[in-house]
Amino acid sequence: MNYEIGPILMQPDPLRPGFSYKVRNPRCYKAPEIVSFTQILKENYVVEYGQFIRREFAHGRLPVPYFGAYSKPVIVDVLIDKGYYDQLDSFSFAMYVICDVHFYDPVTGEDYYQKYCVNGYHAFYSPSDYFLGVDIYRGERLRLKHHLDDCLVPYIRKAHYDAYAYNFLLKYQPEALEGPCKIDIESLVKAMGYRIQVEQLSRNGKVKAKTIFHTKMVTVYEGDKAVQKLIEGGTILVSSKCDPDYLMNILHECIHIEYHMLFYELQYYYRSLVKLEIPDFDEFFMSEDQQDTIRSMEIQANAISARAVVYKENLDITLENFKDELGRDIHHTDLYGYERLIEHITETYGSYRTTAKNRLHHLGFKRVRGVFEWGDRSYAKAHEIPDDFPDDWTYTLPIEEMSKILGTNLTFDKLVFSGSFVYADGHLCLNHPDYVINFNGRWWLTEKAKKNMAECCLPFRRVYGKENYRYTFGELNKEQQARFYEMAFSAEQLKALEANRDEYLLSLLTVEYEENGVKQTRKMTRGETVKFLMKRSGMTEDAVAEAADCSVETLTALRSKKKYTPRLGTMLAFFTALNLEEVYRNELLIMTKLISEIDSEEYKTYLWFKNTVPGFNVYQVNDYLRSIGKSTWTTGYKPRSKAQKAV
Template structure:
């Protein structure tokens, strides 16, 4: 009967205990008695190895089912022999690294221990690195290269010329078999790495039969597309192919430890929890890898750029009466049709390969499409958008006083799923009382519409972006004067038509901040305490934003006599995103006076012009200014 194991470490310790024992003992004997350091036994005549424990495994290579890994071993070495006075005995705990080689196919076979050495901390190498679950490490910057590796292996002609992948040919090249099957509604595909009996559809896609399947079988749910409305059958098939290419070793390992594991089911899930651990975390990363590689395989970088440019050049001669956004949307629609993917998949891939204005195409929000729009290149930062669904629009107006004032005063209106300046140049009022963006506005949304930050959240209510993103609005205020909200991706939302309104707010704010500074405590510690409470954050949050430890922040709050170095105080200022006036007050109470040095001038420039940024951005600016000093400084 097959024995189950909780980990590969437990398996190795149980199955290969004798081999590890002999390898360690031989290594000790080969090095000679002098390699053993014992205070009691000076001349050991008896050496034994006992209580071997496998503490960790590092897989560092696998090729054609040949696997290489290091095992960190703790063992007790028993010595007996002549001591200073008589025959003595000694027991020592020693650590070793044993290097293994084997074949991982239908179990672990032909295992050899190829090296034994004393333990030392080894540097991690990303080259051919594998996790403890045999999931390869993939990095965002390498994804297109990894997709090219996949195609070079299974479909090399797709790298030479633009072409849609033939799914039957891809499956044949990979020696995989596919069936349509009545899978649960939340499962869009399932890959098998062992023999099983499954229910599959007949050719009429109505009746089913029981099929005996083998390793290398894919089941596809014909009713559930990959990522629901943004995928296609091709996405599902390639997604499962990626699992067979990258993750077969994961299942070989799991079958070794637990013979009941035979398949992986791919759920319709937009995002996995960040707190997953162990094997759940491994499954999370396997799904992430399949998700991000699938569109890159279906639409390779080089040939997709080539094809999109070909389409754009041709359409320029055929469609001269279209707006830029309409023109680009038509090209992406043709690109999607050519590669056999959904329109939204093609849109997202176009953005990914450098056509950032594709973000304005196929604007689908709250169950309807809106006209495509254009914006100036470089306007949007990472995770930013002009588009916000109606539910989130309501929430951000409710949460942001600045935006609320602008909306209820009529200065800004919600139109085409965007917040736009309420001006006839940008907003057209129809006879039925509805409003829509003008042609000019649609071609220049960066001039008239507000920008929103976005964060990931799973919700069926939000269908306006790839991973169901909801969008969080920053406060609309006079950013060069009013204290900024913490915002790591700040882009100015102001424009000339809002300046008059902002001036009134500046006057009100100047009175407010003047009164607050007059009522601030006289000590550094109590002033810091006041700002932390005013900003509504904890020591832990401030530690993350400032780079200072929670302990030091606690000391600063409670020990007035503690020395406060200027870089550390600057780190507190950016961690709290303090306005220049508050920051200079805190710096003065820390015992520092500004000097006419290059370093201090740069510090003051950061406080005046960049109080809305992050510690990372400040350090980059210090580097650009030629300063070796980095924030924070924890020398206490």
């Protein structure tokens, strides 16, 4: 998709009297843009940086490489390479701009290239100075206290999220650090100099809150009707104060205000220069780098708000005081105790359940992973997860997410349609009475299954796609636009599941009987196995004979005559007609004393068709065998005679 770029226009730069700012014609834009500060520098300040470096060179203040005793180098060109930014406060930052300088020595005729670091600072509401000094840059790491990216979003390590949450609470609501309590979000917002206003922010209700930094017209809704409303700057819009996640929605916005103000001011600065009206809601386009910037802010706001609402030291006190219904502490409780604890944390702090669960997991309570896992339309029953089960894997998945895998993973399709598994309380579980029970028309996991998930349930690896967020100028935390899952299986898990599935399929080839009042089981005979597999397929005897291109008498003999020894071709045709699994094929080959033929050319021909010709049938194979002058598997379909039907 191509987007037109307009001719360069000139706008006066309000922060540098006498200078003009080069911008692209806003009428040629088809979508809003998130600008980076480095982009502004490269498009508009190259001449000024060149003039500064040449002036320093002319006055002997520019450190230069050694050119030789008689050389007289001159500067040919100066280009801006990249910028590093260090936050000073909410509205200013230090700048370290790396420039590539091209020298030419007329004495030797040689060219030299050297990188320089020009330091300065930018302030949005006071004078700025871009040229405080310059020095040679040899690629060394710059010591930045509060490193910002090109769009002025701070780099924050995961290990520092708790510290950022602590500083935020200390600044705006220090009483929340004194012990377990719920944040007074109204007073916190007031302390930040903002106000809360209730508005319907989307038709579908998915947009819960957003922040308006400067007075502007904002699209809100009255029912299904979109209307424009003038919203004062310094306002946090929220969809409803009755929302159970009201506190978390507002706190998320407060983190944006505290730590992402420079990003917003950069966009405001840019648009005040270009006089660009930004389309709202669906009329937008962002590059992948711009999306990465928005994602970074959302990740930080989610993580820091979670750590602020359930501050670690307060949570430690909660855990120390926790007792389940039997008086056990957190280290000795069961899964239902974890559920009770998560509910208690949610009520005490006003957090999400997922926030409480994740905080416990981060503190090392791995058993909590099997609690409050989202199944089909509700939370699944609590279950044990093995200690060695990776954090990015799950046994629980909504059926709509599971259905997305169908048609994309052949192994998964085979497992699902084999009849070996049922969907039970958000899990694909082996259809075995040890693991599942049907109650009121729904399948549920047994207690044995909940304690031995690796034995009976399909595992899925969560592979998260990048989340895309909408961004409208002047508004942060727009609706999350897309989030998808891609599921995968590990080779080890598949091998274990295949083994469980084969064991289950073999367990069906048994017959229960009673002897001396004691219930016992025995293995099916060949005839009973053939009957079971034909009944399982749902096909009549005539239909199976037609699909196998053989006579009904052949199937009758296979099913009823103990001394009948079929040809390998007959068995291969039967396998193909019923599309039998490998475990059943092997059992029948053993029963017919043909297992030694598994390495024969005829059996390999069957495997070749099965693995390379989707949906192949016996007629195709027989035609192929005739074409190469070999015997066919079967001699042709012969329906039941009238005499046989009468019998």
